Amino acid sequence: MAGPDGTIAASAGRPDTGPQMQQVRGQGQADDEDAAAMLAYAGGDARAFESLYARHKGGTYRYFLRHLNGHAATADELHQDLWLKVVGARSRYAADARFATWLYTLARRRLVDHWRHAGIAGFESIDEESVAAAVEESMASSVAHDDAPLRATISAQAGRRLVDALQGVPAAQRDAFLLHVDGGLSIAEIGALSGEPAETIKSRLRYAYRKLRASLEDLQ
Numbered sequence: 001m002a003g004p005d006g007t008i009a010a011s012a013g014r015p016d017t018g019p020q021m022q023q024v025r026g027q028g029q030a031d032d033e034d035a036a037a038m039l040a041y042a043g044g045d046a047r048a049f050e051s052l053y054a055r056h057k058g059g060t061y062r063y064f065l066r067h068l069n070g071h072a073a074t075a076d077e078l079h080q081d082l083w084l085k086v087v088g089a090r091s092r093y094a095a096d097a098r099f100a101t102w103l104y105t106l107a108r109r110r111l112v113d114h115w116r117h118a119g120i121a122g123f124e125s126i127d128e129e130s131v132a133a134a135v136e137e138s139m140a141s142s143v144a145h146d147d148a149p150l151r152a153t154i155s156a157q158a159g160r161r162l163v164d165a166l167q168g169v170p171a172a173q174r175d176a177f178l179l180h181v182d183g184g185l186s187i188a189e190i191g192a193l194s195g196e197p198a199e200t201i202k203s204r205l206r207y208a209y210r211k212l213r214a215s216l217e218d219l220q
Helices: 027-042 046-067 072-088 099-118 128-135 156-166 171-181 187-194 198-219
Strands: none
Touching (some): 027 046, 072 099, 099 171, 099 187
16 A cells, blocks of 8 residues: 555555445554554554555545545545645654544545635535524434444445435535544544534534435435
8 A cells, every 4th residue: 555655556446435334443442553553654664554544544535425425536536635644744643632533634624625726615504503403302312422433334225325415415514424424533523623512513413414314215
């Protein structure tokens, strides 16, 4: 995957675009492994980078692909850019936060840059308080309140349908959903990287799930 000069080999291929959610591992162990691998890579161990890429490439690629409504060529470009940024930042990396939080902060910034250059509004969102009021009762059980990643599983047949359904979800709500599900980030972590309070993130997740559930039911 990564050569001695830090480049990313084209032969690595496109990451798996399947819709499966991250499997739940011992979170502390996984975090320790990620931080140790990045620090080892900073010390010159290219294999450590390959292990990091193998663990996270699926989630980061789906993050871009689903935000971009399935436009694979652009997702490929942004995904490549993201991991080149990881390569470039290896000497400055410090394990001050979870590697996944750091990684998806870089991914989100790259996406915002892409939207800015394309003249797209990006994460401008509808009023959060009205969203919360509209869905609080019906979606009260849809979002875990313990800051754990969602345990939902979506079948392989639903992958394309999910991308289609996400087109109808405003960018800020879609981002919270993808960071929570594909990135495995907690509500607190999403709030920290987006600069929003936890209650706002919960509202966004409730809204996203309500819209997605309705869209997927319509597509059945």
